[in-house]
Amino acid sequence: MSSDPWGRVDETGTVYVRTAEGEKVVGSWQAGTPEEALAYFERKYEGLVVEIGLLEKRVKTTDLSAKDAQTAIEHIRHQVDEHHVVGDLAALSARLDKLVESVDSRREERKAQKAKQADEARSAKEALVTEAEELAQSEQWRSAGERLRALVDTWKGLPRLDRKSDDELWHRFSHARSAFSKRRKAHFAQLDAQREDAR
Known part of the structure; x- marks a missing residue:
């Protein structure tokens, strides 16, 4: 059995992520050690972190339309909600909420302009x-x-x-x-x- 602050693997190879609502099943892992299982799902989490970072930058620095930004946010939020990763999911959700706010305020600014x-x-x-x-x-x-x-x-x-x-x-x-x-x-x-x- 292996665990880190955000997740653990039980003896059957089931991987869990820890959330405010309790543990959720991420997936199962049969090939290799529990440490490798956690590392794999943590890398997937890092992938989402990078994706959100890029989207934050695009919203700030390009003229990405509100509609396209909304679609991209929903796409990432869907992945966060499906929780097939190990990491701080609440932090990702908070960043996405903030992004929605800034897209909305940019939409209002554009409307006013x-x-x-x-x-x-x-x-x-x-x-x-x-x-x-x-x-x-x-x-x-x-x-x-x-x-x-x-x-x-x-x-x-x-x-x-x-x-x-x-x-x-x-x-x-x-x-x-x-x-x-x-x-x-x-x-x-x-x-x-x-x-x-x-x-």
Whole structure:
């Protein structure tokens, strides 16, 4: 019979892990000494420790999506719950709980960031629409025309909003542009007509 702080092997070769809820069967070991049995299941535990460490690092330093992080956490938690390893399972569970918290808080941060970006894009587009509507009334045919073209380029560089808002704003924006074009056309047609008359 062999034991360590986290597990033991009985005379039948059954391996146990010690947990707060008492001992749980890890598996059985027939090939070799009880020490080898414990060493084997302790290595499997170390494997989980490494896996959790890597996941903690990925969550902190990469843009791993919350969904993928959640899947990876559940995969490891399943292995911890199946307890086919010898070691401090409660410590692993605690680390996984902490990971879930940090994934959740990153998800909230991202949500807030997205909302902020959407607000900024909406304000920017509303400002463009307002300016376009003012320019639509202008008699400065050349400079207003150039400015309207520049506004279109600015619009194209902004992120899209939700479809409904984006469509509504774009409709007002393009309506202002076509109103300006109509007025400009009418103005120059009138000039041409006056020239004809003068001739």
